[in-house]
Amino acid sequence: MDEVEIVVAHSERATLRLGEMFLKVDADPARLDAEVEAMSLAPVPTPRVLWRKPSVLAIAAVPGATLGRLGGPATGAPAAWAAAGAAVRTLHDAPLPPRTGQAGRSTAALTAELDAECASLVTDGLLPAGLVARNREVAEAALRPWSPAFTHGDLQIAHVFVDGDEFTGVIDWSEAGRGDALYDLATFTLGHEEHLDDVLAGYGTDVDLEVIRAWWSLRSLLVVRWLTEHGFDPFAPGCEVDVLRSRM
Template sequence: MDEVQVVVAHSERATLRVGDVFLKVDADQARIDIEVEAMALAPVPTPEVLWRKPPVLAIAAVPGTTLGRLGGPSTGSPAAWAAAGAAIRKLHDAPLPRLSGRAGRDVDALAVELDAECEVLVASGLLPAELVTRNRQVAEAALRPWAPAFTHGDLQIAHVFVDGDEVTGVIDWSEAGRGDALYDLATFTLGHEEHLDDVLAGYGSDADVDPEVIHAWWSLRSLLAVRWLTEHGFDPFLPGCEVDVLRSRM
């Protein structure tokens, strides 16, 4: 019998692996609905949905391996990173999705959320004030109007699989919707700044990509993530993770 592997588990959701089957258990049925809808619409390889029985979604494993993980060494050739960039561009060029209950992010609301989180980070002593202040300044460049695109919404490096120089699957679509294309690019390259040029080479030189905005999203995403990660059993202070990303902006 195959071993049951806990891939991720916290109070909101858990993912288990049994052989080549992943079981996703989510307390929020809307997230599962969005994930299934998004995978059906996305013009890139996605996992096969095997069955659904709320609150569980069963999907098949995708072939290949990831290009690395946040806090770990990056793998893959420049061509593999470029192939990932090309797949991301294909997603962003697709027709805008109409996903159940998922509207685009509001810039003003995001700014309010960010400022409130920065206050908590400093007041709690979780991060030094100067580190928070500097990254809040960097993050400001992301808080501008953007043309909505079909975005993955949580395009961590561990969510993109490749085999050689070919993208074989993109997983975890529960945050998909209409968003800022540069947020996806920033999330994918978070902690792996050395591969940003490779990704952009595949994404296309004709795209309107401002590296300053990508840097801003690195800061913004990290500021919003640190406390949540700490409270849910993860460690953003590990080498190469979110706090190091914030320190790199100093």
């Protein structure tokens, strides 16, 4: 029998790999429902669903390899990043799904959440006040009206697979739904700004780079505490805190 590999695990969910099968266990079955629905609607390659139980989803492995991970080296030639960018554009141009996703929070709600989190980061001593203030200023550009698109909602590079220069699929669709397309592009290139031009070569250039940079700051500010509390290290080289420092 193949060994069981723990891909990720925290109090909300866990993902295990057994050979060419992944088991996703979620404390909130609605997230698995949303993931299955999103994968059925997405016009790009997604994992094949093998079976489904109330709190467990079994999916087949996607061929190829990821483009890397935050805090680690990025892989893939410029053509592979461009192919992924073209696939993301296909997703964003697709008919809207019924749900509102992670990238679809209202500007008012997002602003309130961001301001509260910034205050807590400083009060609790997690981050210096100057670093928080500068990135809060940069993040303002993301807090604007936007047209909804079909978004993945958690499009980090560890979820994007390629084989050579060919895009082969995207995993982890539990946050998918209607949302801001630039949130996806920012999540995809977070910590790997050097590949932004490659992604946009495939996606198209009608993109506001200031908003993408704003989302880098905004997303990083919002997740530092959560990552710290769930056993991850946003202070590791190349991760969220370094992203915030790069805006100084």
